[in-house]
Amino acid sequence: MAGIPDSVTMTALSHPAAPGPAGTPRPRTGRPTMAQVAEAAGVSPKTVSRVINGEPGVVATTAERVERAIAQLGYRHNHAAASLARGRTQDTVGLVIEGIAGRFYAELASGVEEVARAHGQQLLIASSEENPDRERETILALASRQVGGIIVVPRSGDHRYLRTELRSGLAVVFADRPPQRIKADYALVDNVAGAREGVTHLLRQGHRRIAFIGNELAVATSADRLEGYRQAHRDAGVDVDPALVVLGPTDVPSTEAALTRLATLPDPATAAFTQNSRLTMGAWRAIKQLDRPVALVGFDDFDLADVIDPPVTVVAQDPVELGRRAMHLLLRRIAHHNARHHHDILPTRLVVRGSGEIPPPRR
Amino acid sequence: MAGIPDSVTMTALSHPAAPGPAGTPRPRTGRPTMAQVAEAAGVSPKTVSRVINGEPGVVATTAERVERAIAQLGYRHNHAAASLARGRTQDTVGLVIEGIAGRFYAELASGVEEVARAHGQQLLIASSEENPDRERETILALASRQVGGIIVVPRSGDHRYLRTELRSGLAVVFADRPPQRIKADYALVDNVAGAREGVTHLLRQGHRRIAFIGNELAVATSADRLEGYRQAHRDAGVDVDPALVVLGPTDVPSTEAALTRLATLPDPATAAFTQNSRLTMGAWRAIKQLDRPVALVGFDDFDLADVIDPPVTVVAQDPVELGRRAMHLLLRRIAHHNARHHHDILPTRLVVRGSGEIPPPRR
DNA sequence: CCACGTAATGTCAGCGCTGTCAAGCTTCCT
DNA sequence: AGGAAGCTTGACAGCGCTGACATTACGTGG
Incomplete structure (x- = not known):
């Protein structure tokens, strides 16, 4: 390591926002990087990564030192970099609806959210505002943000544009309305x-x-x-x-x-x-x-x-239940990319x- | 370039999903990369990047060739990689609310969305589901996804945990309720x-x-x-x-x-x-x-x-107007990071x- | 017909992180 | 005591993209 004795490192860093030690350059974003945390804790970046991701094999005392450095520097994990390095997102799914206003969509979204959270997934909602063209844009925007899967309440009548995404591994589930001209999982009301x-x-x-x-x-x-x-x-x-x-x-x-x-x-x-x-x-x-x-x-x-x-x-x-079902389908699809297509029909x-x-x- | 004559490149690629030419390895995600598009179009990756981001200085015929390769391969921009390379996100803002259900939040969100779209911003909504602790998690989750700014409808009573984010350049605006124990822009009803x-x-x-x-x-x-x-x-x-x-x-x-x-x-x-x-x-x-x-x-x-x-x-x-105002404040804050704090108070x-x-x- | 300015395109490093693999250190057995 | 086995930690490349700069192509005027 950079010659900083483990025991004094922490107390030496009293001004997290001030220019840090010369060894590691400040990141362009203005936020501290993993490398800086590593230096502060007197460990390697990889160990910091291990602590953050809860990987096993880090001794408690080391982990604690890292945690302290994280807190002290106000470090925030850079999700974009992590996604890039991993080649996939972690724990994020998207929901595309026509518009957030309206009780039906709101309840559906809360059902999705409920299940998503229970499974440690962060839910991102994007609205296509009633415009079929925007639907496509919105879905692709979400997909390019590397979400693990998407639930769509479709408006448009042709979803062949999703073929490419599906083929490249994006999990897509339709809710409230079935997909048109492609095959996919869906949850519907009868x-x-x-x-x-x-x-x-x-x-x-x-x-x-x-x-x-x-x-x-x-x-x-x-x-x-x-x-x-x-x-x-x-x-x-x-x-x-x-x-x-x-x-x-x-x-x-x-x-x-x-x-x-x-x-x-x-x-x-x-x-x-x-x-x-x-x-x-x-x-x-x-x-x-x-x-x-x-x-x-x-x-x-x-x-x-x-x-x-x-x-x-x-x-x-029951829109809440509809949302829950859709999210369950999505989780299943993410876990088993090649599973057979499933359809849930809810009674009224x-x-x-x-x-x-x-x-x-x-x- | 890799020895592929410009004129035959496109027609040679009939199976976008099949293993590509040996020169450029397939990406881990299963999606084509910019390098593959570049190869297909017979240009450099940078030129593809120029076309995608609408940068000037690309001749129309080249741009068209690139567009065709993009369409043919089903290329999708990797937002995570772009954010990382740029050091900031492009055109994405977040909204954190307690729960999507409920007319008030739904209308507020649609006001935000309206203005966001008008300014070419993609809106991501995340819900903290009425839990003050989750609020913090949710905001930080959004921030770590490199959004350009966040609108918060706060639940908790102490927002000092945002200091670090604010200092490192995250734009934050509060809506419906003022921030507590920190200074920030906000839009409120009287x-x-x-x-x-x-x-x-x-x-x-x-x-x-x-x-x-x-x-x-x-x-x-x-x-x-x-x-x-x-x-x-x-x-x-x-x-x-x-x-x-x-x-x-x-x-x-x-x-x-x-x-x-x-x-x-x-x-x-x-x-x-x-x-x-x-x-x-x-x-x-x-x-x-x-x-x-x-x-x-x-x-x-x-x-x-x-x-x-x-x-x-x-x-x-008027929750819709409240959302619009909040989004305007956010845009202003993103544009002028050091502007004085602004407060909007709407009449009833x-x-x-x-x-x-x-x-x-x-x- | 050539030096030169400008427009179009390419090269290359590196953003911040994680996977792989290797190295160091214990511990425990024979 | 010697070494295998296990555990903790580190080195390093590279994910896919873009910024800065280098290079090439193309005109233009003398």
Whole structure:
């Protein structure tokens, strides 16, 4: 070593921010490096590395000396350098969602986070803000940051651009919506069955003209929920009137407008099934304004759905659990890169509260 | 160059995933490296680097050849290596929040993201899940990933552990709550004024016994909102009854219990001021169960507050704008590391809806 | 037609860390 | 006592990229 006796090294370093001993140059970043810690502790950099990474084979007294030097210098591990040296990241996974706002994504993220932390993984969330092009950019940005795996809530309809990443060893899991045009693990809610149950519930009340309000079909969840709506009608032997199926509204006002129109047709809708909670709130507001009762069942639960009047019957899903499942799939994939693809389908639950039990008007 | 004629290089590489030409070894990660791209394009690695980073001084035809090689090989930039070589990260900032769930944080994050993207920065969100110790870990984890700056919504009460990071050049901005025991930029809502306005509103209706329900005082927002409550009383010449101040409930059920107790005291509370939307919903539910009217004003707005009965009067804040401001502060700090510390204080807005205008019972 | 200025491209070291392997030091056995 | 075996520690190369500087190619004016 550089001729510094072990025993005096620590006390000699009283000003961590001041220019250090001449032997080891200060790093460009302004942060102390492992080499400086090593010098301060009177050991080799490799030993410092061992201590930091908890590798075995370091005697307690040495480890302690290193720890003290770390504390004294305010050393922070340089994750970029470590990733580079190792050739892979350690303990980091990414989550790509459309936007952080919205209860559904927030809960999904917290489920992912819960499992990630339990497995010592740091979770990085990046949002693609509803833009399919940005989705690709965001995923690649995360991948180039050497995360060990990525959970994607996809928006776009073609994920072939991920082939390269998958081939080069990136673990990718899809959540809430399945991958398109590539094979990968995914965790989903049983959208078809959930929607079918909700719509069947309305049909059982005697409704025959049930509006469906959803997003564009490009998003798989929409298509599935519409399929559930269709199946429920088929099971009940009722024809679907295409005029009652509205795809497109994404915000509260346009949903209000759409529902108002459908409920005031010459042959009006007497009930509505909405595809997500925002649309449900919009529909609920529209119904509140109308002078005739319209039944309502929504997909996805929301705060205060039980206390507004009428309280809203919903097909509830469990986004937190969805996140947990997705993270488990990801961990499995990271551990076994060549395992067979797995798919998790979560059930939904009909929560009866009132709005879905309004009978159709007698004629 | 390695003797490969420029003109045939591209077509010769038909199997990007197959073992490449012997000259350049395959990287350990399984992803192609810049050197391989360079070889494929018949240029030097540095030129590839120039193209990727958009540096000037590359002739269009060369750039195009490089682009083609990148596409063909499925090359992805290795961000870790780039950060290491540069000594700093490029275009990445971090956001540390307590938990992604909850409308407030979600909106704040989307404000941050909006500005970040507009400035070409990738945002990484990490959650500390309500645990003050985790907060430190999470921030340091982000810092060790070489982000250019961090926005923190702090939970803990002592941020001196950041001194080392600040000194070594990390840009840190606090949002929603000020830093404790260190100096730093921050963006806040005017909690004192907002709470004062809300409570004054209740006092003007004639209420003299107003409950305050909040979190632990350790969180600065709580302390400030309580201070606003006190100021309003002082301004109105009304004494605060300490028995009406309840700190601690964080979820709906415990808030319900607390309010029920206060409203059924021998000398009961006739109104309540709640410190955040979760508490407001809890209080609202409790009031709904009681046989006597209790006025309610809550801090922070929430979905459906206008349609429940009674509709809830709130002191609204703008979390999206708060996020935007914080991000602007961060950008400024990154650009000017030695600038003076800046503080942004956002105003609140009283939204009158009904629950806050319930008069005290005549006696 | 050549010296010279400028634009385009290449060379090379090294960022901070870790994997591999080798060296030094004990300890314990025969 | 001698040596094998085990343990702790160190030396060193190199991960993939970029900054600084060197070199080459290309025009241009005298």
